[in-house]
Amino acid sequence: MTRMHGGTDALGVPEWDFSTNANACGPCPAVLAAVQQADTRHYPDPSYAALRESLAAFHAVDAARIVLAASASEFITRITACVTREGGQRVWLPEKAYGDYAAAAGAWRLETVREPAQAQLAWLCEPSSPLGGAEPFAPQVLSTDAVIVMDLAYEPLRLEGKSSVRGDALDRVWQLWTPNKAMGLTGVRGAYAIAPRHADALGRALDGLAPSWPLGAHAVALLQAWLSQAAQHWLAQSRKQLAEWKARQQAMLAGLGWHCLPSEANYFCASAPHAIDETALRAAGIKLRDTRSLGLADHWRLSVQPPQAQAALHTALRLQRETLT
Structure with a gap:
């Protein structure tokens, strides 16, 4: 059985990794x-x-x-x-x-x-x-x-x-x-x-x-x-930052026509308005998590990432959309 996980793969550590749910404010x-x-x-x-x-x-x-x-x-x-x-x-x-x-x-x-x-x-x-x-x-x-x-x-x-x-x-x-x-x-x-x-x-x-x-x-x-106490205080502060980044990330994807599902955590699932070239994204240093192995078809799970990572994702997705049109 092939185990499906996010994060590092045979190509190394992704520069912009939306595939794992680690705290993007970290490490503590x-x-x-x-x-x-x-x-x-x-x-x-x-x-x-x-x-x-x-x-x-x-x-x-x-x-x-x-x-x-x-x-x-x-x-x-x-x-x-x-x-x-x-x-x-x-x-x-x-x-x-x-x-x-x-x-x-x-x-x-x-x-x-x-x-x-x-x-x-x-x-x-x-x-x-x-x-x-x-x-x-x-x-x-x-x-x-x-x-x-x-x-x-x-x-x-x-x-x-x-x-x-x-x-x-x-x-x-x-x-x-x-x-x-x-x-x-x-x-x-x-x-x-x-x-x-x-x-x-x-x-x-x-x-x-x-x-x-x-x-x-x-x-x-x-x-x-x-x-x-230091770690728990840092964690509480990071949750506030992640909430701000999450709202910004979901708004960015919605602007590109994605449909974001509700979530209470530092990640969420979304469906794209067109096919996504995952290989091209990975070549650009961006990794997403396909949710088929998690029981959800036609969606991607994205962890909340900082604005710089969001900007890289926005650019890559916009280029793919323009290529299709």
Whole structure:
């Protein structure tokens, strides 16, 4: 199976990258400094005791509920394996979603079902990808006995609205956090999940399936630093900047005849008024994300980027339009 992701490809790092949802204001200075100063001469503490305690305090949960992961994708694969090992046979997936959920289910030969009540494993993501909104089936999923994972990769980059899963409902789900996007440092891989209440057995099973030292020194530094007051203040300020850039970017595309779908996050989907020559855009240093692998045909997902990047995109799209006419 070919995995579809945004960002760097065989042509290298795009000059103007609209294909990934990393915080375009990044990298966060405080977190970047922590990563650069990480002690790579030694193994991290294999129990990650201090990191677990810090993450637990930040989220006001018991440290025993923290499960560390090498990345969100690694956790997706591991919890799918764990549920399958415990007898799970069926999975429910959002209609439009990140492809790794389905890839992991396929690797473990889980049957994808249409009704959440039939599943032993179910996935939610808010803000969702690619649309950046709420999951309409969340109430049905939350009413089941399935192992439910809530992917919160983009919650720190929410620019408006609130998650439909909050309060006591969060204690029913596995909360999967990947701060590298919010911190603008996607090259540093590291994630963690908060287990539901009374999920001790599955938490121990997940830890048992993990390799030794799933997090290297750079990931530990990133996860510790993202909890800091400096990082959270920077993140709050960046959301204000991203909201301004988002309005400008959507207006620019609308002026070229694009139709932008609503979104609560630092990205949105849009359809073009004519065919887009993706190869020509990439040659010009611009990369967009086709959303077919995310379950949405005839659209592109664009992350919010600074005015200079928007200007480059505007020029390239205008030239393509003029060529067609």
